[in-house]
Amino acid sequence: MQDRGTPLHVAVIMDGNGRWAKKRLLPRTVGHGAGMKAMIALAKRAKERGVKYFTVYALSSENLSRPKDELEGLFNLIREYFTKNLKELYESNSAVKIIGDISALPQDCAAVLEDSQKNSPKDADFTIIFAVNYGSRPEIIRAVNTAVERGEKVDVNSFSSLLYTDGVPDPDLVIRTGGEVRLSNFLLWQAAYAELYFTDVLFPDFTPKKLDKALDEYARRDRRFGKIKTI
Secondary structure, three states, rough: OOOOOOEEEEEEEOHHHHHHHHHOOHHHHHHHHOOOOOHHHHHHHHHHHOOEEEEEEEEEEEHHOOOOOHHHHHHHHHHHHHHHHHHHHHOEEEEEEOOEEEEEOOHHHHHHHHHHHHHOOOOOOOOEEEEEEEEEHHHHHHHHHHHHHHOOOHHHHHHHHOOOOOOOOOOOEEEOOOOOEEEEEEEEOOOOOOOEEEEEOOOOHOOOOHHHHHHHHHHHHHOOOOOOOOO
């Protein structure tokens, strides 16, 4: 059940998988696998807490420059996740949405992502949004070019409709794990008024209880959206 102190939309920058593996003298791909398990647990907890949209920064556009073996490991995780978890997601009335330029991915990965979105329940009560080959600046440029090609003059609302996140409310809370304190080209337009929560915890160790802590911190904040606080 959602209450007034629960964010409608939570977005997570899942940072620290590689460092988590390095600390254990393991390959980075093992860290990404551990991060995938953590993400699944967090999505379930977010839904239990009444969150309706849960966005995860799965693969940035900059990440495509990483070593070939690491990228192939990430692509395999995508294949594995959507093979094993879609049935359970759909049966729990959860939908999948993909944001980002997936045309640069291996063809089978792109097809899996497209199908997962296309086959999702239409009236889902929870949506998990995967940002894959996503970068906010390219997204904004893409939206500008679309408006120019159409000969349209845009305002805030019409411009938002040109973004990958069309139809999704802006995030109320953005969480970044791993100790870095920046957005790293993630939802720059959409997160204009989001509450930000940073933690040193590496993502595979960011448990549902730690998500609860972030949600409880969010509930204590006073969101004024530029307005003067009234007593």
